[in-house]
Amino acid sequence: MTSLIELANQFDTKEKCLVFLERLRFPDGVQCPRCKSKRVCRLGTVDKLQCNDCRYMFSITAGTVFHRTHLPLNKWILATFLICNAKKGISAKQIQRDLNVSYKTAWYLMHRIRRAMKQPGFIKQFTGIVEADETYLGGKRRGKRGRGAAGKAIVIGVRQRKGKLRAELIPDVKAKTVCGVLRKYVRKDAEMLCVDELPSYNQLAIDYNLERIHHEIAYVRGMVHINGVESFWAILKRAFIGTHHKMSTKYLPLYLNEFTFRFNHNGETNLYQTVLTNALAVDGQRP
Numbered sequence: 001m002t003s004l005i006e007l008a009n010q011f012d013t014k015e016k017c018l019v020f021l022e023r024l025r026f027p028d029g030v031q032c033p034r035c036k037s038k039r040v041c042r043l044g045t046v047d048k049l050q051c052n053d054c055r056y057m058f059s060i061t062a063g064t065v066f067h068r069t070h071l072p073l074n075k076w077i078l079a080t081f082l083i084c085n086a087k088k089g090i091s092a093k094q095i096q097r098d099l100n101v102s103y104k105t106a107w108y109l110m111h112r113i114r115r116a117m118k119q120p121g122f123i124k125q126f127t128g129i130v131e132a133d134e135t136y137l138g139g140k141r142r143g144k145r146g147r148g149a150a151g152k153a154i155v156i157g158v159r160q161r162k163g164k165l166r167a168e169l170i171p172d173v174k175a176k177t178v179c180g181v182l183r184k185y186v187r188k189d190a191e192m193l194c195v196d197e198l199p200s201y202n203q204l205a206i207d208y209n210l211e212r213i214h215h216e217i218a219y220v221r222g223m224v225h226i227n228g229v230e231s232f233w234a235i236l237k238r239a240f241i242g243t244h245h246k247m248s249t250k251y252l253p254l255y256l257n258e259f260t261f262r263f264n265h266n267g268e269t270n271l272y273q274t275v276l277t278n279a280l281a282v283d284g285q286r287p
Contacts, residue, residue: 001269007081008074017073018046022060024273025280033058065112065279075099077276079106080113084271087262089239089255114254116279117261119166125187129161131194131226132182132201134173135233137240137247153249155236155256157229158185164264165232167256169249175200183207194226232263 002010011017022030031038032051039052047059061067066076079099082090095106138152156178159165166185170177178200186193186208193208195201196215204210211224219225236259240247247255265271 002081004078004081004085007078011074011077014073015046017077018060020077021066021073021276021280022046024277025060025064032056033063061280065116065282071101071105071109075101076109076113077272079109080275080279081272083110083113083258084262084275086243088235089243089258091243111251111254113275113279114258116275116282117257118278118282119257119260123164123166123185126158126160126163126185127187127190128163129192129194129223130158130186130190131161131229132156132158132178132186133196133226133229133233134170134178134198135237137237137252153247153252155252156181157232158182159228159232161228165229165260167232167260169252169256173198173200175203179204192223194224196226232259235259235263 011020029038030040030049032040032054034056035051035054037051037053040049041052042049043057047061048057049059050057061069061073066073069076079095082095082098092103092107092110095101095110096103099106101109134154134156136152136154154170154173155167156170157165157167158181168181170181178198182193182201182204188207190208192211193204194211194213195204196213201210201212213219213221213224213226220227239259244255261275262271265274268274
């Protein structure tokens with residue numbers, strides 16, 4: 001696995017960064033973003049190219065997250081590496097100190113990187129044994145805790161046993177909402193769908209082999225449990241409390257991108273390259 005020191009030495013110049021990003025964006029050779037022609041020539045530098053067919057001029061980073069950035073590319077690469085390696089997250093203040101940038105710059109580039117960690121819009125529906133659960137995120141305040149507490153953001157998670165996980169911000173825990181999410185991600189012929197005692201899950205018994213675990217009685221009953229999803233909640237809440245302290249509802253989906261991506265790719269090496277490849281495939285709109 002690459003270390004931070006090795007990465008800093010590997011990408012110590014803009015030219016080295018551009019060559020690396022070019023290889024990630026165009027693994028089969030540079031092609032024109034407009035007409036897809038591979039008849040492309042360089043205009044004196046690594047980053048200036050022109051299509052010989054449609055005469056379109058472009059750069060390696062044009063139309064990507066890095067488009068027109070004033071931040072050196074090596075800092076983008078190092079920030080991506082730091083975010084991918086921080087299991088419980090890394091704060092914008094820490095990125096500010098590590099990269100010697102302003103807090104606003106650190107916050108902005110982190111959210112751009114999180115956009116590149118977004119879960120695919122379409123995935124194969126989960127089968128086998130599937131777990132589902134919801135959790136509540138929010139600042140400390142007096143009054144009721146957990147379900148029904150005011151001012152909390154609600155997140156629902158669905159995970160195939162020992163497999164991938166999907167997490168979404170939802171407006172409420174009404175039956176229509178939670179059942180709609182589960183029907184989207186879980187095949188009807190799944191071996192088992194494990195949920196807790198929340199009444200909103202009741203109607204899923206019509207379509208699925210639904211098994212309930214009542215936490216007031218037990219956390220595991222044979223193969224029936226939701227510990228896989230709850231292990232993700234443990235990581236997310238530790239990051240919320242110990243690292244970020246606050247995740248606004250507006251940007252919570254971006255944080256979910258980050259933590260879900262890391263959770264689903266746990267154990268894989270050089271995740272930063274996967275994120276950078278995704279970053280080169282998405283536009284540079286503001287987060």
